[in-house]
Amino acid sequence: MKYIFGNLGLKELESFCGDNTLLAFDFDGTLSKLTARPQNAQVSAGTEMLLHEISPLAFTAVISGRGIRDLKKLIPFRPNYLIGNHGIESPTISSKVVSAAKKTTSHWTKQILAELELGRGVQLEDKAFSLSLHYRLASKRTLKRNQLIKLAEQLSPAPRIVLGKYVVNLIPPGSPDKGVALLELMKHAKLDSAIYVGDDLTDEDVFSLSSPQILGVRVGKFQKSAAGYYIKTQTEINRLLSHILFFLKNH
Ligand SMILES: [Mg+2]
8 A cells, every 4th residue: 555645646636536526534533533432532623624625625425333323413514425334324225224234233232231241341332223342441452352253243143243443343234334335325426436535444345345436545554454545644634635625626
């Protein structure tokens, strides 16, 4: 992967900043800094200002693992599309898939509360269409992660387990991922290219589409990532947004 602020990266970024591009962002760790408690996540004033300037100039989307209801409270601008639960809550996903995900999630919550011991430092987040087990506050995190994976494997039906930064996400089988969600959005909005920025393993579902129509930018250099480009840290998001704004204005 290459640094987006090199000559090649900026040239490519510029070529994607046209009329037919969807600008899509993950939320936690991308538009907002990661926090010990997910409820404390916040978009900085600088990022907020840039997003306000960008949104009238392009189609925008936020694609997050959070539920939409939660996201709406945290996002200080109005993207064209707000996608929650790793792609399940989306205008392009059939109501049949959505209600199946809801049923499975509520079944899992009951199973966990009745039969399984999550242990100290673990926060169960019921996002209505998927579950997240946060273990950032646990004392032995690697051990805790492995315990939670084992525990999740006992659930029925078996979840798709997606690991994130101090979180084990349990996704109902048959649900779309962020990659599917992005492709469907592009089709829905009749846009032929997209820029996608994300920081975590669920974002690899977009990066690994390896489509020449999608410019993938990862927050943090990570050799195993399928993203073509990276920014060094979340604090560089404003620099990235400033470039995008400049290119959109001068397009
Ligand atoms: Mg993230």
